[in-house]
Amino acid sequence: MKDELIWALAFDYPRVYIGTRRKYETASFQGIVCGDGWEPIVRWLSAAVERLIEQEPDDEREFYRCIEVRERFGGLEFYMNDATDEMVKLIKIATAESYKVCEFCGNPGSLRQDSRRGAKTLCDGCRGKIVVLPLAAAASVPRF
Ligand SMILES: [Zn+2]
Numbered sequence: 001m002k003d004e005l006i007w008a009l010a011f012d013y014p015r016v017y018i019g020t021r022r023k024y025e026t027a028s029f030q031g032i033v034c035g036d037g038w039e040p041i042v043r044w045l046s047a048a049v050e051r052l053i054e055q056e057p058d059d060e061r062e063f064y065r066c067i068e069v070r071e072r073f074g075g076l077e078f079y080m081n082d083a084t085d086e087m088v089k090l091i092k093i094a095t096a097e098s099y100k101v102c103e104f105c106g107n108p109g110s111l112r113q114d115s116r117r118g119a120k121t122l123c124d125g126c127r128g129k130i131v132v133l134p135l136a137a138a139a140s141v142p143r144f
Contacts, residue, residue: 001032001069005039013046015053019065019081027081030068035103038076042069045078045094049087056084074111074119075099102126 009032010017019029032042046066053064063082070077076098078091102109102123109123 001034001036001039001042005036006032009039009043009046012043013050015061015064016046016050016066018062019067022062024081027067029066030079032069034069034071034076035105037102037104037106037109038071038098040106041076041094041097041101042078045090048090049080052084052087052090071103071120074121 010020017029053061056064064084064087065081067079067081069079075095078094080087083091099111099121100108101121103121104126105123107123107125109121111119111121112127113119
């Protein structure tokens, strides 16, 4: 995902992405590694999780931080340091939704299997294009 989009998410949902601003010895924020087409799904999920974190006791909130967002086997994965049952339910909804949306352009898509690139959720237009995937190591982590 583009840096600007990641920074905006980290700014708008400071509890979810607290890992971008604080150093944790383990489970620090690893970035958002997926196409821009899924930004609305990630934003919807981040807003919902942010509200749930706000309902937790003050001293427990930072346990519910996001560690990493990425594409895996064609679907969206949203990893958290810890999550309540309700958060897990929302993450499952977002993942299910991601299988209907093109990861790269946000148009309606479906899961495509490809022997070279594995599984990807794409629209007809993006399917034929050569897609250069960002390397996980190159994903930038915003710092404030
Ligand atoms: Zn597309």
